[in-house]
Amino acid sequence: MTNHEDIHYLKTIAKRYARTRRIAHFEALDVVANELDHQHWRALTVAWEKGWRPSPAQWENMERLSQEVAPPKKSEGEPKLPFFLFPEETQGSIDGHDYTLSVAFEVLMGGDGWSILVEQAPSEAPQIAIYRRAKDNPILDLAFREKALAIAQAAAEGLRSRIAADWPRRSTKPDAEGHALHPLRSELSKEWHCLHCNGAFSGAQMAANMWHCPECSATPIDIFGHPFWEAAL
Ligand SMILES: [Zn+2]
Structure with a gap:
């Protein structure tokens, strides 16, 4: 789009x-x-x-x-690449207004004069952009906006569950002692630290927020079981 x-x-x-x-x-x-x-x-x-x-x-x-x-198109026999590297686009309409829904690492939905961005992390609120302030811009209508938001949020929920389905079980459900496994590297810990905001969180909190920082929404790459940077401070 x-x-x-x-x-x-x-x-x-x-x-x-x-x-x-x-x-x-x-x-x-x-x-x-x-x-x-x-x-x-x-x-x-x-x-x-x-x-x-x-x-x-x-x-x-x-x-x-x-x-x-x-990434380059995969050829026969190569391992399957994660689905989210290829944005998936679908078209639809709400009350006669067309929109495009693009799903990759996040959900981007857009129509004439508006767009909605929903990030992977549930901690991030949907961002609505309005770039045509005409009366006929449908996003200015509350009922339309709610329908559009519901579609974007549902797509984001679908995206989240597809991503989580590829993770080890310990990444989505910590063990009885609270140990969780980082979904992108083999690191097992009870407590998780964000390189950006230095926040500390439980495995359950990380799993609930798709391993993005619950505080600042930093991506999973920046989440560590051990705050190695503190030694350098
Ligand atoms: Zn953070």
């Missing part, structure tokens, strides 16, 4: 880029900003607020970057 008035689209490209390359989200945002001739992401958002938009050629470039993020 390409909506040229939607900054969420750029953010989503950056997020997918960050996850597939295992770099920090803010670094990926800067990659996207650089590709669009801005010094960094903050400069891009300031320009965006003032009405700057990428040129058609730059959007094409973004399409290319978004394709690069997707």
Whole structure:
């Protein structure tokens, strides 16, 4: 889905880029900003607020970057790649208004003049973007907005359970002593620490939030059983 008035689209490209390359989200945002001739992401958002938009050629470039993020097509006999590396797009309509639903690491739903972004971590509230303040923008209608949110949330729940289904059981259900297994590396612990906000959480809390930080929503890569960085402080 390409909506040229939607900054969420750029953010989503950056997020997918960050996850597939295992770099920090803010670094990926800067990659996207650089590709669009801005010094960094903050400069891009300031320009965006003032009405700057990428040129058609730059959007094409973004399409290319978004394709690069997707891994090469798998050939016969290769192990199956995780489904979420390939965004799944479906079309639908609510009360006669068309929308596109794109599901990958997160759920991005968009229609004429609006979009809704629901992240993998339940701790993150859905983000609604309105980029056309005309009376006929359906997202301004409460009943429509609730229906759209319900569809996006249901897609996010589906995404979460599909991801969790690929994890070891100890990642979704800690043992009797509270030990849980990190879903991306073989680390077993009762307590988990976030590299970003230094918060400490139980395995049950981590499992409930898809191994994203319950406090700051950092991704599972930044969650550790042992706060190794504290020794360096
Ligand atoms: Zn955190």
